[in-house]
Amino acid sequence: MADGNAPMTSRPTIESTPPFRAPAERRGARDAQIEGELPAWLRGTLYRTAPARFAAGDWRAEHWFDALGMLFAFDVDERGASVRWRDVESAHASELQRGRNERAMFATPMRRGALGRLSAPVPKVTDNANVNIVPRGSSLVALTESEHQLVIDPATLAVRHEHAWRDKLGAMMGLAHPEFDREKRRWVDVSSQLSGRPALVVIEHDDEGRERTVVGRWSPGRIPYVHSFGLTRRSVLLIAHPFSTNPLTMLFSERGFIEHFHWQNGEQTRIGVLSREDGSVREVRAPAGFVFHVIDAFDDGDDTVLDVLLYPDASIVAKLRTETLLREVVAITPTPTRWRIHADRDEVTSTALSREGFEFAQVDRAVDGRDRTRAWGTALSLDGPRSRSAVIALDLRSGAHTRYEREGVVYGEPVFVRRPDAHEEGDGVLLAVGSRCDSERSVLTILDARRMQPVAEAWVDVALPLGFHGGFARAR
Numbered sequence: 001m002a003d004g005n006a007p008m009t010s011r012p013t014i015e016s017t018p019p020f021r022a023p024a025e026r027r028g029a030r031d032a033q034i035e036g037e038l039p040a041w042l043r044g045t046l047y048r049t050a051p052a053r054f055a056a057g058d059w060r061a062e063h064w065f066d067a068l069g070m071l072f073a074f075d076v077d078e079r080g081a082s083v084r085w086r087d088v089e090s091a092h093a094s095e096l097q098r099g100r101n102e103r104a105m106f107a108t109p110m111r112r113g114a115l116g117r118l119s120a121p122v123p124k125v126t127d128n129a130n131v132n133i134v135p136r137g138s139s140l141v142a143l144t145e146s147e148h149q150l151v152i153d154p155a156t157l158a159v160r161h162e163h164a165w166r167d168k169l170g171a172m173m174g175l176a177h178p179e180f181d182r183e184k185r186r187w188v189d190v191s192s193q194l195s196g197r198p199a200l201v202v203i204e205h206d207d208e209g210r211e212r213t214v215v216g217r218w219s220p221g222r223i224p225y226v227h228s229f230g231l232t233r234r235s236v237l238l239i240a241h242p243f244s245t246n247p248l249t250m251l252f253s254e255r256g257f258i259e260h261f262h263w264q265n266g267e268q269t270r271i272g273v274l275s276r277e278d279g280s281v282r283e284v285r286a287p288a289g290f291v292f293h294v295i296d297a298f299d300d301g302d303d304t305v306l307d308v309l310l311y312p313d314a315s316i317v318a319k320l321r322t323e324t325l326l327r328e329v330v331a332i333t334p335t336p337t338r339w340r341i342h343a344d345r346d347e348v349t350s351t352a353l354s355r356e357g358f359e360f361a362q363v364d365r366a367v368d369g370r371d372r373t374r375a376w377g378t379a380l381s382l383d384g385p386r387s388r389s390a391v392i393a394l395d396l397r398s399g400a401h402t403r404y405e406r407e408g409v410v411y412g413e414p415v416f417v418r419r420p421d422a423h424e425e426g427d428g429v430l431l432a433v434g435s436r437c438d439s440e441r442s443v444l445t446i447l448d449a450r451r452m453q454p455v456a457e458a459w460v461d462v463a464l465p466l467g468f469h470g471g472f473a474r475a476r
């Protein structure tokens, strides 16, 4: 749609381009047509997030990560499957619709004016929770990299309220990738503290999210952009890749958060191995590279293993800007890489686990890290209607991999769901949501996770945008 008196043009927009396009209705539902047979044991809901709205009023998202979020849910029961979706009704989305662009986002600038900047050198941060949705107690919480976390009603996908902590720690940035410690039944998260003495602060909190406690902090000098971290029984593994910032540059700034981070040529990656027992930090070095996502981490005797999806540098961040996505083919294929952290050496041993790159890693967490042999993920080549994807299974020991591709369908993160009575690693399915590039249809493909073959597909007549993360909640 053209604005005001601007001439109509035929130039494609990101919101009209597969696999990013979203349904026009802000809330809706569709029944699915099933091909194949849904596993009788698979009952529950797959919840997912996606950046969906690239425009609101005069505002335009300049980066994929900044589009206003949508939640969607595939319900699977004995009658079949259906999908529900709903825009994330964040305070920021409502402000943008009213012409107020005054909160910091990932890469899209604010417009606060000189007075607004002077009166609040540190801007408010977005609550556009478009990155992940995780269970917390009896609710769901939608997350982005922000101090704001939105509590979601599982039945309606509406925002119930912003999550409120009962401790005295005050506002702290959180990640969209907190880790759940299954043994302690506690969440671990990392907060980038940008004011005062900049540091990465590790916190833990209970399953309901009432009280946070500080486990420890690490000040690596310049602060790295942190999207995820490694968690083992002993340690929290903080990745300080050489894509970092001096937080003072953020004061009074109108630019997006990530625009303050710069690649430090010639620097290595540093890893802060933070003890969960006493908060002490040991620093080790790894080759330079950029990491969005950790595959897995575990203690291995006195060593610690951190498996990551490694890009050679941070150029992927700029490649995911909307103008680049409309202009270039963007491959999302970081290399699965093992960093072995030795007890007695300051340098990790770095080994590529495969030449086949992928993102959005999954493992079977019912199996102890030392015994795990598999990881799954999705390789993406984003090229508008010619985009391609492959869901990948990787043998972590041999490097062998298996691909599942479907012509014309672009898949996001495959979510592993273990069969309830499984005894072996990987006995279950992958739930992969894909968008068709040639029609406004989407599919939930249910793959046998070991054979990497589809057992069923649930097709819906709606264009679901390529999304980021989520998880499966089993029916009670």
Ligand SMILES: [Fe+2]
Residues within 6 Å of the ligand: 131, 176, 177, 227, 292, 293, 468, 469
């Ligand atoms: Fe992520």
